[in-house]
Amino acid sequence: MNKSELIEALAEEMHVPLRDASSAVTTILDAMGDALANGESIEIRGFGSFVVKEYDSYFGRNPKTGEKIKVKPKKLPFFKVGKELKERVNESAD
Amino acid sequence: MKRSNLTRKELAQTINEKMGFSQRSAGEMVDAVFDALKKTLLQGEAIKIVQFGTFTVRKKSSRVGRNPRTGETMEISKRHMVSFRPSKVVRENLNKE
Numbered sequence: 561m562n563k564s565e566l567i568e569a570l571a572e573e574m575h576v577p578l579r580d581a582s583s584a585v586t587t588i589l590d591a592m593g594d595a596l597a598n599g600e601s602i603e604i605r606g607f608g609s610f611v612v613k614e615y616d617s618y619f620g621r622n623p624k625t626g627e628k629i630k631v632k633p634k635k636l637p638f639f640k641v642g643k644e645l646k647e648r649v650n651e652s653a654d
Numbered sequence: 655m656k657r658s659n660l661t662r663k664e665l666a667q668t669i670n671e672k673m674g675f676s677q678r679s680a681g682e683m684v685d686a687v688f689d690a691l692k693k694t695l696l697q698g699e700a701i702k703i704v705q706f707g708t709f710t711v712r713k714k715s716s717r718v719g720r721n722p723r724t725g726e727t728m729e730i731s732k733r734h735m736v737s738f739r740p741s742k743v744v745r746e747n748l749n750k751e
Contacts, residue, residue, distance in 0.1 A: 561694045561701045569690040574683060584669055584683045589706050591668050595660040596740065597747035602660040607688045608736070612748065635748045639709070639738030645692055649711060650733050652696050 563589070596637045608641040662688075695736055707740040 561569075563585065571581035592610075595602050602610040617633045641649070662684050669680035691709070694701055701709040716732040740748075 561691075561699055563703050566687065566690055566701075566703070570683070570686050573686045573690065574679075576683075580673065583673055584675075585687060587669055587672050588665050588684065588687055589703060591660065591665055593706050593741075593744055593747075595658075596744050597750075599748065600658050600660055604662055604688055607692060610738075637707075637738075637740045637744065637748065639736070641736040645695065646736065649695055649736055652698065652734070 599635060604642075606642055607645060608639055610637050610639050612637050698734070703741070705741055705743050707738055707744060709736060709738050711735070712737050 567578060567581045567585050570576070570585060571578045574581065576584075592602055596610060596612065599612045601612065612635050614635050615631075615633060618631050619628055620631045621628055662681070665684045666677060666681040669675055669683055670677050673680070675683065691701055695709060695711055698711045700711065712735050714733050714735060717730050718727060719730045720727055
């Protein structure tokens, strides 16, 4: 699924014009992207949560050349899937 | 700095302010978006949102693991899990400064 398919699904489900569905989806994704970019967390009940983790700088190696390099401190967002969704995804496995 | 937490409520508020939908229908819009995302993942399908990131359903095969508390060996059955990779834009914005 990509963004335009998400917009179509929303328009169909809510019986709204594509234009409205499109601006709703864009608004939501922008707000979520901005929150993560600012290091904020996101918590959507029934879906999951996003938390930004901070890493100190460390010495790593270039896996190709074996050269030792200093990795700068960085932040990365992590997604934790909600309990119910996690279980249901797993059940739908087989 | 206070760490804020974005939830359904704030998303609905933003839609209400930006688009003029009532609080109630804005809330329903937010729910419908996440329901659509959930439905997709439950079908085992990936979600690729260019500026935000990618959700994939990964199949993990069964393996032998240990209970870290008791040290007891046990088989971890095969399972499906959702993983998320943030987009390059999000990763770069987060580390800008």
